[in-house]
Amino acid sequence: MAEVVLLDFWGSPFGMRARIALAEKGVKYEYKEEHLLTGKKTPLLLETNPVHKKIPVLIHNGKPISESLVIVQYIEDAWSDTAPLLPADPYGRSQARFWADFVDKKIYDQGKKIWANKAGEVQEAGKKELMESLKLLEGELGEKPFFGGETIGYVDVALVPFYTWFYSFETIGNFSIEAECPKLIEWVKRCLERESVSKSLVDPEKVYVDLILVLKKMYGYE
Amino acid sequence: KIWTTKGDEQKSATEEFIGYLKTLEAELGDKPYFGGEKLGYVDVTMIPFYSWFHAYEVSGNFSIESNCPKLMAWAKRCMQHESVSKTLPDPKKVYEFILQLKKEGAPQQRASMAEEVILLDSWVSPFGMRARIALAEKGIKHEHREEDLGNKSDLLLKMNSIHKTIPVLIHNGKPVCESNNIVQYLDEVWHDKSPLLPSDPYLKGQARFWADFVDRKVFDAGRKVWVTKGEEQKSLMEEFIGHLKTLEAELGDEPYFGGEKMGYVDVTMVPIYSWFHAYEVSGNFSFESHCPKLVAWAKRCMQHDSVSKALPDPEKVYEYVLQLRKRLGIE
Numbered sequence: 172m173a174e175v176v177l178l179d180f181w182g183s184p185f186g187m188r189a190r191i192a193l194a195e196k197g198v199k200y201e202y203k204e205e206h207l208l209t210g211k212k213t214p215l216l217l218e219t220n221p222v223h224k225k226i227p228v229l230i231h232n233g234k235p236i237s238e239s240l241v242i243v244q245y246i247e248d249a250w251s252d253t254a255p256l257l258p259a260d261p262y263g264r265s266q267a268r269f270w271a272d273f274v275d276k277k278i279y280d281q282g283k284k285i286w287a288n289k290a291g292e293v294q295e296a297g298k299k300e301l302m303e304s305l306k307l308l309e310g311e312l313g314e315k316p317f318f319g320g321e322t323i324g325y326v327d328v329a330l331v332p333f334y335t336w337f338y339s340f341e342t343i344g345n346f347s348i349e350a351e352c353p354k355l356i357e358w359v360k361r362c363l364e365r366e367s368v369s370k371s372l373v374d375p376e377k378v379y380v381d382l383i384l385v386l387k388k389m390y391g392y393e
Numbered sequence: 394k395i396w397t398t399k400g401d402e403q404k405s406a407t408e409e410f411i412g413y414l415k416t417l418e419a420e421l422g423d424k425p426y427f428g429g430e431k432l433g434y435v436d437v438t439m440i441p442f443y444s445w446f447h448a449y450e451v452s453g454n455f456s457i458e459s460n461c462p463k464l465m466a467w468a469k470r471c472m473q474h475e476s477v478s479k480t481l482p483d484p485k486k487v488y489e490f491i492l493q494l495k496k497e498g499a500p501q502q503r504a505s506m507a508e509e510v511i512l513l514d515s516w517v518s519p520f521g522m523r524a525r526i527a528l529a530e531k532g533i534k535h536e537h538r539e540e541d542l543g544n545k546s547d548l549l550l551k552m553n554s555i556h557k558t559i560p561v562l563i564h565n566g567k568p569v570c571e572s573n574n575i576v577q578y579l580d581e582v583w584h585d586k587s588p589l590l591p592s593d594p595y596l597k598g599q600a601r602f603w604a605d606f607v608d609r610k611v612f613d614a615g616r617k618v619w620v621t622k623g624e625e626q627k628s629l630m631e632e633f634i635g636h637l638k639t640l641e642a643e644l645g646d647e648p649y650f651g652g653e654k655m656g657y658v659d660v661t662m663v664p665i666y667s668w669f670h671a672y673e674v675s676g677n678f679s680f681e682s683h684c685p686k687l688v689a690w691a692k693r694c695m696q697h698d699s700v701s702k703a704l705p706d707p708e709k710v711y712e713y714v715l716q717l718r719k720r721l722g723i724e
Contacts, residue, residue, distance in 0.1 A: 236595070236599075241601045241605060242598075245597070262569070272571055
């Protein structure tokens with residue numbers, strides 16, 4: 172096995188977090204695709220993440236780490252001499268962790284209310300909640316180019332992958348995120364100027380056609 | 394005098410200050426401004442101090458709003474004028490400035506200016522208990538403030554405006570929210586006393602993984618048990634026990650999750666032990682029969698003062714749960 176292996180799924184925002192962090196640090200790794208849409212999980216995944224059986228899993232010298240934010244923090248600690256994603260001062264770090272945790276608590280579930288439902292109460296609630304969360308994040312960004320300040324940091328890595336799912340939310344929910352959070356979309360474009368991000372994120376339209384619509388059919392969310 | 398003193402001297406300075414504000418409030422009466430219908434000489438003289446109110450409140454640990462609501466209403470009215478809002482600086486920056494001044498102050502002042510650590514908490518919260526244990530493990534002097542969650546303080550709503558929950562650690566006026574975040578922050582700032590996270594990146598990653606498991610699986614299932622009944626509750630209890638067994642397997646033969654000493658995962662997990670009695674009585678079973686090693690681990694942790702003093706009396710927790718279920722109309 173290669174020194175660094177990433178078990179991942181192409182459309183997962185959580186997997187994209189690990190991809191960006193590894194790229195920022197210039198770490199060479201072997202990418203292994205888990206074909207989640209087939210419903211089958213590989214023995215390697217079940218062995219390396221027996222507790223949750225989910226991707227991403229980072230395997231470094233044979234030792235596995237799971238949970239995307241735990242993985243990003245591990246990458247930060249293990250390759251600490253390049254491109255720091257967290258500030259040095261404890262207070263700044265606690266703020267970054269707070270906002271990454273906020274992203275984790277809100278964005279995926281709120282987005283799911285939109286894509287996994289037909290037009291109606293639940294979907295409307297999801298739209299309202301998602302916009303509230305994105306506005307709070309936009310407020311936290313303020314006038315900074317990135318959440319991490321002058322360069323991308325932990326919160327940028329935690330949030331930007333969800334951009335690939337925005338097109339799906341907007342199409343299914345029939346609304347525009349850009350219209351209400353223009354500064355956030357400017358931030359996304361700024362992130363995409365970095366290779367670590369542009370090479371780790373997938374095409375939003377592909378996510379819509381090959382993932383979201385497929386999931387909707389698979390689970391009967393129509 | 395409020396921000397340059399401590400203890401009794403500060404207390405009487407605060408009372409004196411509030412007294413003067415009340416005098417002004419009486420003078421204002423029912424007028425929108427001291428100048429009558431418009432801003433006048435007295436308004437202009439007084440309103441700048443509004444930008445320092447936050448600094449006074451944090452230093453003196455009191456709320457101006459609760460003492461002089463009409464004066465605060467007047468101040469906000471003035472702030473609607475651009476002439477005022479563009480002149481007054483950000484109150485948070487003023488507070489930081491004061492902290493700087495205190496640091497550079499006279500040797501006597503410097504000596505008396507200890508680290509200011511406040512914990513906004515609730516006695517029954519396992520999340521709050523985590524912060525309590527970490528503070529005790531590191532011997533950090535702090536002020537503990539009990540919040541009435543049915544009537545949250547202005548300070549709590551200000552310091553955790555996003556989630557409005559406890560615990561909140563306020564360190565020299567700056568808030569840190571989310572219990573695991575607080576524990577990590579304390580571990581980083583007071584890193585030389587009783588380190589909770591290992592320094593090796595892989596072991597640190599493992600500790601973070603298990604702390605995340607405790608939060609998203611154990612505590613989540615445990616919490617849902619109380620807001621359900623019948624079959625739903627039964628299956629949640631089974632799920633909860635399943636997660637405890639997973640943790641028990643992870644513990645293995647080590648005395649603590651942190652190895653030879655208590656660490657991050659121990660601090661994250663042990664608070665739920667104070668709720669075990671409530672679960673056992675409600676569900677009519679015994680944890681000891683399902684996960685004896687985990688119960689033994691919890692008792693081992695309870696031998697530490699930092700833990701035994703942080704966890705409430707299990708009987709009181711049970712009474713609390715009964716009240717909660719009554720209030721929610723479940724029982």
